[in-house]
Amino acid sequence: DQQVKQNSPSLSVQEGRISILNCDYTNSMFDYFLWYKKYPAEGPTFLISISSIKDKNEDGRFTVFLNKSAKHLSLHIVPSQPGDSAVYFCAASARDDYKLSFGAGTTVTVRA
């Protein structure tokens, strides 16, 4: 049962433009959300997170938005750079849970 869904398997964007990655979840107990970035032949690395008490968190070029009523979050990358080309995973966890639930990932390609 996939509780975290990333419905777009891939995204292509021109360098300098905005990348918007979407993520939906079904478990209303989730209260913490994270985005991971993964390059080929490497493990996922933490990018940015947001708690359910917030609706926005910003870190440099990366901003995550959370819409709890819609059970939806998005990651905005502005401006997109060639080094942002990677697979991005959305993950979520419930309070006191021991594990993260991951989406299937979105492959972002930034075109020069």
Add this chain to the structure above:
Amino acid sequence: DSGVTQTPKHLITATGQRVTLRCSPRSGDLSVYWYQQSLDQGLQFLIQYYNGEERAKGNILERFSAQQFPDLHSELNLSSLELGDSALYFCASSVGSNWETYGYTFGSGTRLTVV
């Protein structure tokens, strides 16, 4: 280098065989988590160990088992392998018994191919 070491990086084996994947957590981390990523799927949680004790279990098959040793390294044993077990297996570690605010630290994974 994330500090989490997984060996081997690649493994090719035949159906019915048994393999052992190894993970050394980041220095100071007490928890080890195992995840499986099959083709076009997200990372599926298998099992967590904290300071040598099993803490949580996910969708781990009975053919699979794991343990964490006193030096905190962990091994994931996969037996009676089937073609569908072909996947990337990630190990992650964290300081405490739960994931931290910044999530886990992942290793680079072991790619298992069952032929």
